[in-house]
Amino acid sequence: MGKKLKGSQIIIESLKKEGVEVIFGYPGGSVIPFFDSLYGDKAIKFYLPRHEQGAVHMADGYARSTGKVGVCVATSGPGATNLTTGIATAYMDSIPLVAITGQVKTSLIGNDAFQEADVIGVTRSISKHNYLVKDIKDLAQTIKEAFYLASTGRPGPVVIDLPVDVQMQEAEFEYPEKVNLRSYKPTLFGHPGQIKKALKFIYKAKKPVVIAGGGIITSRANKEATEFAKKINAPVTATLMGLGGFPARDQLYLGMPGMHGTVYANMAITEADLLISIGCRFDDRITGKVKGFAPEAKIIHIDIDPTSISKNIKVDVPIVGDAKNVLGQLTQEIDKKNLPQISSWHKKIKAWKSKYPLTYNKGKKDRIMPQYIIEEICRQTKGKAIIATEVGQNQMWAAQFYKFNQPHHFLSSGGLGTMGYGFPAAIGAKVANPKKEVVVIAGDGSFQMNIQELATLTTYGIAVKVIILNNNCLGMVRQWQEIFYQRRYSATPLKNPDFVKVAQGYGVKGLRVKKKSSVKKAIKEILESKESVVADFWIEEEENVFPMVPAGEAINRMIGGMA
Amino acid sequence: MRHTIQALVENKFGVLARVASLFSARGYNISSLAVGETQDPAISCMTILVNAEDERILEQIKKQLYKLIDVIKVIDFTRREYIDRELMLIKVIKDNNKKDLKKLEANKSVRTIEERKNYKIIEICADQEEIEGIFKILNKFEIKELVRTGKIAMAK
Numbered sequence: 093m094g095k096k097l098k099g100s101q102i103i104i105e106s107l108k109k110e111g112v113e114v115i116f117g118y119p120g121g122s123v124i125p126f127f128d129s130l131y132g133d134k135a136i137k138f139y140l141p142r143h144e145q146g147a148v149h150m151a152d153g154y155a156r157s158t159g160k161v162g163v164c165v166a167t168s169g170p171g172a173t174n175l176t177t178g179i180a181t182a183y184m185d186s187i188p189l190v191a192i193t194g195q196v197k198t199s200l201i202g203n204d205a206f207q208e209a210d211v212i213g214v215t216r217s218i219s220k221h222n223y224l225v226k227d228i229k230d231l232a233q234t235i236k237e238a239f240y241l242a243s244t245g246r247p248g249p250v251v252i253d254l255p256v257d258v259q260m261q262e263a264e265f266e267y268p269e270k271v272n273l274r275s276y277k278p279t280l281f282g283h284p285g286q287i288k289k290a291l292k293f294i295y296k297a298k299k300p301v302v303i304a305g306g307g308i309i310t311s312r313a314n315k316e317a318t319e320f321a322k323k324i325n326a327p328v329t330a331t332l333m334g335l336g337g338f339p340a341r342d343q344l345y346l347g348m349p350g351m352h353g354t355v356y357a358n359m360a361i362t363e364a365d366l367l368i369s370i371g372c373r374f375d376d377r378i379t380g381k382v383k384g385f386a387p388e389a390k391i392i393h394i395d396i397d398p399t400s401i402s403k404n405i406k407v408d409v410p411i412v413g414d415a416k417n418v419l420g421q422l423t424q425e426i427d428k429k430n431l432p433q434i435s436s437w438h439k440k441i442k443a444w445k446s447k448y449p450l451t452y453n454k455g456k457k458d459r460i461m462p463q464y465i466i467e468e469i470c471r472q473t474k475g476k477a478i479i480a481t482e483v484g485q486n487q488m489w490a491a492q493f494y495k496f497n498q499p500h501h502f503l504s505s506g507g508l509g510t511m512g513y514g515f516p517a518a519i520g521a522k523v524a525n526p527k528k529e530v531v532v533i534a535g536d537g538s539f540q541m542n543i544q545e546l547a548t549l550t551t552y553g554i555a556v557k558v559i560i561l562n563n564n565c566l567g568m569v570r571q572w573q574e575i576f577y578q579r580r581y582s583a584t585p586l587k588n589p590d591f592v593k594v595a596q597g598y599g600v601k602g603l604r605v606k607k608k609s610s611v612k613k614a615i616k617e618i619l620e621s622k623e624s625v626v627a628d629f630w631i632e633e634e635e636n637v638f639p640m641v642p643a644g645e646a647i648n649r650m651i652g653g654m655a
Numbered sequence: 656m657r658h659t660i661q662a663l664v665e666n667k668f669g670v671l672a673r674v675a676s677l678f679s680a681r682g683y684n685i686s687s688l689a690v691g692e693t694q695d696p697a698i699s700c701m702t703i704l705v706n707a708e709d710e711r712i713l714e715q716i717k718k719q720l721y722k723l724i725d726v727i728k729v730i731d732f733t734r735r736e737y738i739d740r741e742l743m744l745i746k747v748i749k750d751n752n753k754k755d756l757k758k759l760e761a762n763k764s765v766r767t768i769e770e771r772k773n774y775k776i777i778e779i780c781a782d783q784e785e786i787e788g789i790f791k792i793l794n795k796f797e798i799k800e801l802v803r804t805g806k807i808a809m810a811k
Binding site: 212216217221274403 | 664665680715718725
């Protein structure tokens, strides 16, 4: 028999059993017992943000940069609802999180009690699973299951809703060794028959393309993906979520596909006779008009989540399994002498690459082009920094112009597109990787969505470098308005605060860069600083993200970049 | 097209809500739903009638259902031999349409289970096709109340 512990202590002991070292959270009436048990605990480091949304994005950044489960805590009602954007963000991008929310007393549930919200109802469709723990005897088992579900199969956020009285009751504590969920058994290895079928297609393909999705990062399959692509000599395009899953420096690399992808990636997909998609769910930002997507290609789709297969795109060879295992199986089975000669395909791709390179207008003398800032950061960090982005133009420029050679280094809200994600996510990533350079590429709009977390930097002495690409507007929407809405800039111009003063007000170093000639030096200073820096770069205001595929168009119908 | 699928689920708090909200969140249409315990009290069985425009959507519905952590098994009856039953109760005014009522009651799936001065309560237990057939001719009657259970099914 285990010893008797209070519910709040059971949580903390269970978290330790799960190897949790860091929690991000915000107190409130329904989690006071939990915070009381956490008080003075040496094994778990606790970080207090200034908003619950900060906590959940920090836990997410922690998870994305390490692959470990991120943990966040909030109180009932508004605390919990403030987590929801972050939970949905993690859900869309398959990020392992455990979110613990306080709940009103069991006897008050359903009575519209003070700070009560139906958290189970609210988070049902934005979490992988959720639990309301009404009986303290179920608590340890629930936490065990939550971590198991969050981190296995297709990972995702799991919510544990915990009434305050359950936190105060006592029970014998014994952490379960095993989880046995009869209804949850992810398929980890590819079916041998499907592997054989895939091989047949691979041996026939004269124009293969590999799409490396976020699944490669999740299953830590970057080595296997590289080996596989090299063995079959196929060009590789990495989705936004898959950046770093295949080294950008490699000759086979095509950059990102889709709406703001490279011309050559989109052309290659359009002409390909075989598409091998690994852990990519064919989001509409990648496919564009479905009918025009890879019209010539047979499709092999490797994914751990069966629902991702044939959801948006009809697939010829579905392989359900963990990317790492399936790629291992494939690479092992491939007999190189059965592979056709495809040098004409590579020649064609090379021609596209030189004809339509990813570029921007470099001629403007005194204007700072945002792409130039990213290139310079990439150069000075040697492509080794962890880059967190906000959402919009800043995100796309970072994805296009920073060259990622390793996984877990690009943190961005891909699926949900959450503005306000990047800055707190960077804080979480820095907590997990104190020795690494962590840079946020932000927009002036997005940064203000969680700007209060500057206080978290100061409180804990966390060094994160915030690069604001300041164009005094919500740039991506403005770009759409410019191109599709006759420049009617409705609700997109921003009257911004003085970011340098705001930073200073929070005790963070702030600086401003207005001239192109100062960019290099400024970035050097920012990167050399041992403390956090908020750098306000005044960029060319009407610069657009190109190439661009208009929504609903086929991906080879690009604006910009095809001159 | 309408398809009959069945989900064996953990008999736990909130599972019905998970299934229902999956359907509404993904824009799938349920035309009927029947839920009950199985011989194992830890497992409930949901028989769901869904409208799916094509095979791909039906596949998605099944996969999405199975993805729910509390769903143990999903059975699609589309290409299987099965029997099904639905129960309908109607309260009809006796005086009107005596002849039609008599005809209806002659059907072996129809049973009068309660008789009062003015009205009768009639139970109709039949497969879906028959129920639909009877449902259509009911507009002849003066009906006070009508309730249906939704279909349950079992593979042969």
